[in-house]
Amino acid sequence: xxxxxxxxxxxxxxxxxxxxxxxxxxxxxxxxxxxxxxxxxxxxxxxxxxxxxxxxxxxxxxxxxxxxxxxxxxxxxxxxxxxxxxxxxxxxxxxxxxxxxxxxxxxxxxxxxxxxxxx
Numbered sequence: 354x355x356x357x358x359x360x361x362x363x364x365x366x367x368x369x370x371x372x373x374x375x376x377x378x379x380x381x382x383x384x385x386x387x388x389x390x391x392x393x394x395x396x397x398x399x400x401x402x403x404x405x406x407x408x409x410x411x412x413x414x415x416x417x418x419x420x421x422x423x424x425x426x427x428x429x430x431x432x433x434x435x436x437x438x439x440x441x442x443x444x445x446x447x448x449x450x451x452x453x454x455x456x457x458x459x460x461x462x463x464x465x466x467x468x469x470x471x472x
Protein backbone atom coordinates (compact mmCIF):
# COMPACT_ATOMS: atom_id res chain seq x y z
CA UNK A 354 0.00 0.00 0.00
CA UNK A 355 1.36 3.44 -0.86
CA UNK A 356 1.90 5.87 1.97
CA UNK A 357 0.06 9.19 1.85
CA UNK A 358 2.90 10.90 3.74
CA UNK A 359 6.06 9.07 2.61
CA UNK A 360 9.24 9.50 4.62
CA UNK A 361 11.58 12.17 3.27
CA UNK A 362 8.88 14.26 1.59
CA UNK A 363 6.85 17.19 2.90
CA UNK A 364 3.11 16.71 2.51
CA UNK A 365 -0.36 17.17 3.95
CA UNK A 366 -3.45 15.03 4.53
CA UNK A 367 -6.64 16.77 5.62
CA UNK A 368 -7.42 14.49 8.56
CA UNK A 369 -11.01 15.50 9.17
CA UNK A 370 -11.98 15.29 5.50
CA UNK A 371 -9.95 12.27 4.40
CA UNK A 372 -11.98 9.29 3.28
CA UNK A 373 -11.43 6.39 5.66
CA UNK A 374 -13.08 3.30 4.17
CA UNK A 375 -15.27 1.64 6.82
CA UNK A 376 -15.98 -2.07 7.19
CA UNK A 377 -18.03 -4.06 9.72
CA UNK A 378 -16.10 -4.95 12.86
CA UNK A 379 -15.41 -8.70 13.17
CA UNK A 380 -18.13 -10.36 15.28
CA UNK A 381 -15.72 -11.53 17.99
CA UNK A 382 -14.78 -7.90 18.75
CA UNK A 383 -18.33 -6.50 18.95
CA UNK A 384 -19.72 -5.71 22.40
CA UNK A 385 -22.99 -4.29 21.03
CA UNK A 386 -24.47 -2.39 18.11
CA UNK A 387 -23.38 -2.63 14.48
CA UNK A 388 -19.99 -0.92 14.60
CA UNK A 389 -17.95 -0.15 11.50
CA UNK A 390 -14.29 0.82 11.54
CA UNK A 391 -11.56 1.82 9.15
CA UNK A 392 -7.94 2.78 9.03
CA UNK A 393 -5.94 4.95 6.64
CA UNK A 394 -2.18 4.37 6.78
CA UNK A 395 -0.24 7.61 6.39
CA UNK A 396 3.37 6.38 6.65
CA UNK A 397 6.06 6.10 9.30
CA UNK A 398 7.71 8.67 11.53
CA UNK A 399 10.90 7.64 13.31
CA UNK A 400 9.91 3.99 13.05
CA UNK A 401 6.35 4.51 14.34
CA UNK A 402 3.25 3.95 12.21
CA UNK A 403 1.13 7.05 11.58
CA UNK A 404 -2.47 6.88 10.49
CA UNK A 405 -6.12 7.77 10.84
CA UNK A 406 -8.59 5.39 12.50
CA UNK A 407 -12.36 5.73 12.74
CA UNK A 408 -15.06 3.81 14.58
CA UNK A 409 -18.82 4.33 14.25
CA UNK A 410 -22.05 3.16 15.83
CA UNK A 411 -21.47 0.74 18.67
CA UNK A 412 -19.00 -0.74 21.11
CA UNK A 413 -15.97 -2.94 20.51
CA UNK A 414 -13.47 -4.85 22.63
CA UNK A 415 -9.79 -4.54 21.73
CA UNK A 416 -6.28 -5.17 23.01
CA UNK A 417 -4.14 -2.13 22.35
CA UNK A 418 -0.68 -1.58 20.94
CA UNK A 419 1.63 1.10 22.32
CA UNK A 420 0.31 4.35 20.85
CA UNK A 421 -0.37 8.04 21.30
CA UNK A 422 -3.42 9.51 19.58
CA UNK A 423 -5.27 12.79 19.08
CA UNK A 424 -9.05 12.76 18.58
CA UNK A 425 -9.72 14.89 15.51
CA UNK A 426 -13.50 14.48 15.42
CA UNK A 427 -16.27 12.93 17.47
CA UNK A 428 -15.74 11.21 20.78
CA UNK A 429 -15.83 7.96 22.71
CA UNK A 430 -15.81 6.43 26.14
CA UNK A 431 -12.83 4.12 26.53
CA UNK A 432 -13.14 1.58 29.33
CA UNK A 433 -9.76 0.34 30.53
CA UNK A 434 -10.93 -3.14 31.45
CA UNK A 435 -7.95 -4.23 33.54
CA UNK A 436 -7.91 -0.94 35.49
CA UNK A 437 -11.65 -0.73 36.13
CA UNK A 438 -11.95 2.86 34.95
CA UNK A 439 -13.32 4.83 32.00
CA UNK A 440 -12.00 7.83 30.11
CA UNK A 441 -14.13 10.07 27.90
CA UNK A 442 -12.28 11.51 24.90
CA UNK A 443 -13.44 14.19 22.50
CA UNK A 444 -12.08 16.37 19.72
CA UNK A 445 -8.69 17.78 20.68
CA UNK A 446 -7.89 15.26 23.42
CA UNK A 447 -4.53 13.47 23.41
CA UNK A 448 -4.18 10.03 24.99
CA UNK A 449 -1.59 7.32 25.39
CA UNK A 450 -2.47 3.62 25.42
CA UNK A 451 0.10 1.03 26.42
CA UNK A 452 0.57 -2.30 24.67
CA UNK A 453 -1.57 -5.09 26.05
CA UNK A 454 -4.24 -2.82 27.56
CA UNK A 455 -7.67 -4.41 27.14
CA UNK A 456 -10.28 -1.80 26.19
CA UNK A 457 -13.94 -1.36 25.37
CA UNK A 458 -14.55 1.54 22.98
CA UNK A 459 -18.11 2.89 23.24
CA UNK A 460 -19.07 5.20 20.38
CA UNK A 461 -22.54 6.73 20.01
CA UNK A 462 -21.89 8.39 16.63
CA UNK A 463 -18.21 8.33 15.61
CA UNK A 464 -14.66 8.87 16.74
CA UNK A 465 -11.76 9.65 14.40
CA UNK A 466 -8.20 9.78 15.66
CA UNK A 467 -4.74 10.44 14.32
CA UNK A 468 -2.31 7.96 15.88
CA UNK A 469 1.37 7.17 16.18
CA UNK A 470 1.88 3.53 17.10
CA UNK A 471 4.81 1.20 17.64
CA UNK A 472 5.40 -1.05 14.63
